[in-house]
Amino acid sequence: MITFQLINMKKELNDNWDYSSSLEAINHIQLKKKYTLFIDGKWIAPSKNTYFKTINPANEETLAEIASASKEDVDLAVKAARKAYTNVWSKMPASERAKYIYRIARLMQERAREFAVIESLESGKTIRESRDVDIPLACNHFFYYAGWADKLDYAFPNRKIESLGVAGQIIPWNFPLLMAAWKIAPALAAGNTVVLKPAETTSLTALKLAEIIEESGLPPGVVNIVTGFGETGAAIVNHPDINKIAFTGSTAVGKIIQKALVGTSKKVTLELGGKSANIIFEDAPIDQAVEGIVNGIFFNQGHVCCAGSRLYVQEGIAEKVIKKLKQRMESLYVGDPLDKNTDIGAINSKEQLQTIEKYLKIGMDEGAEMYQPKCAIPKKGFYCAPTLFLNVAQSSIIAQEEIFGPVLTIQTFRTVDEVIQKANNSPFGLAAGVWTDKGSRIFNLTSKLRAGVIWANCYNKFDPTSPFGGYKESGFGREGGLHGLSAYLKLS
Amino acid sequence: MSRIEVLKTYKIFIGGQFPRTESGRYYTPLDSNGKALANICLSSRKDVRNAVVAARKAFGPWSERSAFNRGQILYRIAEMLEGRQAQFVDELMRQGSSKVAATNEVNLSIDRIVYYxxxxxxxxxxxxxxxxxSSSHFNFSSLEPMGVVGVVAEQSTSLIGLVSHILPAICGGNSTVVLASEKLPLCAVTFSEVIHSSDVPAGVINILTGSPEEMAATLASHMDVNALITSNLESQLSNxxxxxxxxxxxxxxxxxxNWVEKDKQALHYISDLQEIxxxxxxIENVGGASSSY
Incomplete structure (x- = not known):
């Protein structure tokens, strides 16, 4: 409510009224100019001595130089991981393993502020998000899985459990540290060792995590961080001495990986794209739902695999919802991710901005009606105004393909049956939102929507105890919770 | 004069009906003495696609049946199979099993159905x-069936492999398209008749005879099939x-x-075919009342 009062005040004062900037300090962070590879507990220069620059997408300034790992470097990392697995990690009592993971969680908590700033600097996400969502969740993930290490026998009744060996993990740029935590924490708890590759545009927090891992005294080689581009990832996927591949990223790359793994004994889990439906019924609490729509699609600039990018509004309230949504969008601040007033930060890379702009053009060419609020956008850096498309058909490309940006399509529906069919009419099946006052309707929808996560009267909620992952072409396997353990265990 | 035996026409099972293959083709598997067992439908890729359509249609209602009701229907399959035990033993023996092995296989199949x-x-x-x-939400995870499950049935058994594949799939609310053993197809067709009389809704189980080599690719590449299970398949075809x-x-x-072993039945054959x-x-969180008293 307060927000709405402020919006009205802002309007009355004819836009002369604005927030003062509230910038998060960056003088407390420690960044090196150049980062090498973290292999076998040591910082090692890449064999080909090649580095690439990582930039701040909010102003395009260079933050640091990052090592590009070659096939040979990956091999070195896998050897270190294998050695650590065979000699140390697989022999260690599970309760001792747990204590190392707890230690990592605690060290992360202690340095949370620094991590939040670095995460925002490199990924473009707002400081409010990295401070309140990404970093705490990442810490909590380690804390949660630490405790599983010596309780695995309880997780899968009547089955024999064994660790897999060396896990190769490839993560995306949208939640850099959180994805590293989602991958590393359960792998270690289950008794595996790890070779992890962060995305090339967001390596820094993974490398800072390597510093923490070093500080924690975790035996050398249990976690190895190799930075680089697609070729580095391919070297991990194709390495013969890796037992498990975990990948989070696009559906297209996920399919390439799965094809590459055919005929090998590597276990695989894929967490891929989505085009999730957010469904608003006439009896929904509308102001709350509007906040939910905004959070569903504009959270993290829409760089969210489970973003609520297809909005379905029941006909009777469509006009009202769209009006309120537009009004709410007028109050969104697009700008410096380090400003605590900012709602929508920078798009992670120039390439991604171009992809989003390509889809905006497709949307207009398809005849949809585009709406963007009149918000100020910084001249430097990569930014995209929050965008709505009205008059969208179920068959529109913008309603079918994952855009991975702050772009929402809106369609209407009349009946429950109609919206279930429309929502399920997608090759993806990652998540869905349902807004209604009626509990029985929620559970009707939650059982009929073919998606892995259903948010009732909320959206984009995450928790270490809560399994996350998709149906259909959104991938397979779950991350988080008890069910997330099975990705890293051999069950027989 | 001795009575002339009425021979059975072996047909395929799609959408609760027993058509012949749309292709009109047949093949003639031989028994251990080199004698023809029967003319069996050599199903086509089109039959596979028709079966997938039937399975997709059946999936929604089947998965929405109450779990208890599904349990009763599965139990009914066991009842029907028990009544036809002699027929299955006879067919297994015609396909080369000893009487003891045949009896064991049929009994184990019945018991396995009861298990699932x-x-x-x-x-x-x-x-x-x-x-x-940590937040104020009620959060739970439960299993849901994957949808249409393609099955390339185990090729070296006629009945137990088939049962071991189909039962965990339908137990969990999936529907199935099954490619039967090519060389030992008799029990697959007769099992279809058991299913037909067991209150299993049409399309939940579809069984095709013919060459898996020919049909399995259609099943594997079909965009409306959610999962594929095979067993003991040679690695080239499997890859x-x-x-x-x-x-x-x-x-x-x-x-x-080896499905003939008694303990080759377990929860994870069901949960493998489930999504989480x-x-x-x-959760409303207002006021100061607490649950302590």
Whole structure:
């Protein structure tokens, strides 16, 4: 409510009224100019001595130089991981393993502020998000899985459990540290060792995590961080001495990986794209739902695999919802991710901005009606105004393909049956939102929507105890919770 | 004069009906003495696609049946099979089994069906979870069937492999398209008749005879099939099917299991073919009343 009062005040004062900037300090962070590879507990220069620059997408300034790992470097990392697995990690009592993971969680908590700033600097996400969502969740993930290490026998009744060996993990740029935590924490708890590759545009927090891992005294080689581009990832996927591949990223790359793994004994889990439906019924609490729509699609600039990018509004309230949504969008601040007033930060890379702009053009060419609020956008850096498309058909490309940006399509529906069919009419099946006052309707929808996560009267909620992952072409396997353990265990 | 025996026409099973293959083709598998067993339908890729349509149609209503009801229907399959025990033993013997082995295989099949019938309303209790999230939400994860499951039935058995594949799939609310053993097809057709008389809704189980080599690729590449299971398949064909399965990210399971062993039945054959769904629901959090007293 307060927000709405402020919006009205802002309007009355004819836009002369604005927030003062509230910038998060960056003088407390420690960044090196150049980062090498973290292999076998040591910082090692890449064999080909090649580095690439990582930039701040909010102003395009260079933050640091990052090592590009070659096939040979990956091999070195896998050897270190294998050695650590065979000699140390697989022999260690599970309760001792747990204590190392707890230690990592605690060290992360202690340095949370620094991590939040670095995460925002490199990924473009707002400081409010990295401070309140990404970093705490990442810490909590380690804390949660630490405790599983010596309780695995309880997780899968009547089955024999064994660790897999060396896990190769490839993560995306949208939640850099959180994805590293989602991958590393359960792998270690289950008794595996790890070779992890962060995305090339967001390596820094993974490398800072390597510093923490070093500080924690975790035996050398249990976690190895190799930075680089697609070729580095391919070297991990194709390495013969890796037992498990975990990948989070696009559906297209996920399919390439799965094809590459055919005929090998590597276990695989894929967490891929989505085009999730957010469904608003006439009896929904509308102001709350509007906040939910905004959070569903504009959270993290829409760089969210489970973003609520297809909005379905029941006909009777469509006009009202769209009006309120537009009004709410007028109050969104697009700008410096380090400003605590900012709602929508920078798009992670120039390439991604171009992809989003390509889809905006497709949307207009398809005849949809585009709406963007009149918000100020910084001249430097990569930014995209929050965008709505009205008059969208179920068959529109913008309603079918994952855009991975702050772009929402809106369609209407009349009946429950109609919206279930429309929502399920997608090759993806990652998540869905349902807004209604009626509990029985929620559970009707939650059982009929073919998606892995259903948010009732909320959206984009995450928790270490809560399994996350998709149906259909959104991938397979779950991350988080008890069910997330099975990705890293051999069950027989 | 001795009575002339009425021979059975072996047909395929799609959408609860017994058509011949649309292709009009047949093949003649031989018994151990080199004598023709019967003229068997050499089903086509079109038959596979028709069966997938039937299975997709059946999936929604079947998965929405109550778990208890599914359990009763599965148990009914066991009842019907028990009554036809002699027929299956006879068919297995015609296909080369000894009397003891045939009897054991049929009895084990019946017992395995009863085993999975009992799981219908229990597996979700064992594998689901309520997740203690930090925010004010009720959060739970439970299992849901994957959808249409393609089955390349085990080729070296006629009945037990088939049963071991189909039962865990339908126990969990999936519908199935099954390619029967090419060389030992008799029990697959007769099992279809058992299913037909067991209250299993039309389309939940579809069984085709013919060459898996020819049909399996269609099943693996079909965009409306959600999962594919095979067992003891030679690796070249298995890899080919794995590659084809990637296009819609089919979940693929290759079991290396001797299904004739008694203990080759378990919860995970059901849960392999299930997705995990997590639901978040807010919990009102107002006022100062607490649950302590």
């Amino acid at each position: 019938a009992g799981w219908c309303d229990k597996y979700n209790q064992v594998v689901s979870s309520v997740n203690p999230v 080919k099917l794995s590659l084809l399965s990637v296009d819609n990210l089919k979940r693929k399971f290759d079991y290396e299991v 769904k997590t639901t978040w629901h807010p």
